[in-house]
Amino acid sequence: TAFNVLRFAILCNLRLSNALSLKWNQVDMEKQTLFFSASEMKRQANGNFTVYLSSQAVELLRAQKRLGKTVQNELTGCYVFFSKDPSQHYSLTLIEQIMKKICREHEFYDPHESARLGRRVLPTVHGTARASFLTWVEATGKDRRAAERNLHHKTETAVGASYNREGYALIRRKLSQDWGNF
Numbered sequence: 001t002a003f004n005v006l007r008f009a010i011l012c013n014l015r016l017s018n019a020l021s022l023k024w025n026q027v028d029m030e031k032q033t034l035f036f037s038a039s040e041m042k043r044q045a046n047g048n049f050t051v052y053l054s055s056q057a058v059e060l061l062r063a064q065k066r067l068g069k070t071v072q073n074e075l076t077g078c079y080v081f082f083s084k085d086p087s088q089h090y091s092l093t094l095i096e097q098i099m100k101k102i103c104r105e106h107e108f109y110d111p112h113e114s115a116r117l118g119r120r121v122l123p124t125v126h127g128t129a130r131a132s133f134l135t136w137v138e139a140t141g142k143d144r145r146a147a148e149r150n151l152h153h154k155t156e157t158a159v160g161a162s163y164n165r166e167g168y169a170l171i172r173r174k175l176s177q178d179w180g181n182f
Contacts, residue, residue, distance in 0.1 A: 001067075002090050002098055004060055005081035009095075009129045011057045011180055013150050015042060016096075016125045020089045025077040032058055032173075041152055049152045052173040054180025099125050133179060142178065146171040 009019035018036060026035050034051040038044045053061070064080050078086030103109070103122045113121040130151055137147040146168040148154075 002081075002083075002094055004064060005090055006095055006098060006125065008057060008060050008081065009125060010132075011054060011060065012051050012176070013130050013133045013179070014051065016092055016129070017042075020079075020081060020092060020095070022080045023077040024080055027061060027080065029058065029061065043152060043154070046152055046154050050169075052150075052169070052176045054177045056180035057176075096125060099123070099128070136179065136182060137175070140178075142175055143168070143171050146175050150175060 005016075005019050008014070008022075009016050012019070012034070018040065021040070022034065027033075028035070032053040034053065036049040036051070038047050038049075041049055061080065079089040081089055083090045100122050108123065109120045110123045110127060113127075134147055134151065136142075137144060149168050150172050
């Protein structure tokens, strides 16, 4: 369903465009990871991107698998979150409208942006999926560098990156699970 892609983007701190364009051949259920090549990312210069999945994200993927022809979808690289058929994904606009509808119904407004602009501002998918995650990381004292990596942000200068080869895989995996639990 369309709501599932919204939940998934939030659970995985993904840009909505990456969640929408996710195909089954990018999912490794055994390793509980997603893989995006650099060319699929907004910041291509930051390289390839591995997403470490929480148990909640894995369960959501399993639910999506049950909705389609899983063997065919996995082999052909069809979309995980498809609309009418597995070769078409939902539109960005539709998901943003769903988010706005949910927020209006529950009278949830972005407190930071509302205060800054002096009027009620609805949260965005991007702000909910990514800014909320980083705010939570700061508030709980989690590893900021690992969190930035979970967001596919560059954390080092070119020189620093050549010396620091740590991928933060274990820390990032735990961080993803902690966020899923939260």
